[in-house]
Amino acid sequence: MTTPRDRSAFALPGRRGGRIRHDHAHPLPASYFPWLNGVLLAYCALTQALKTWYIRTFNTWL
Numbered sequence: 001m002t003t004p005r006d007r008s009a010f011a012l013p014g015r016r017g018g019r020i021r022h023d024h025a026h027p028l029p030a031s032y033f034p035w036l037n038g039v040l041l042a043y044c045a046l047t048q049a050l051k052t053w054y055i056r057t058f059n060t061w062l
Contacts, residue, residue: 055061 051061
């Protein structure tokens with residue numbers, strides 16, 4: 001007979017019951033979120049700049 005722990009929809013090889021244990025997780029440092037926001041904003045700005053350059057150069061988007 002299987003228990004609810006054994007019936008995981010997404011089983012991972014080598015893991016008992018297909019579940020990931022979170023006992024070793026540590027809280028993220030406070031500086032993580034400003035860096036994350038900065039990286040995401042920089043990615044959006046770069047992507048927009050490249051799209052704008054492409055459209056101006058080739059007069060069409062893909």
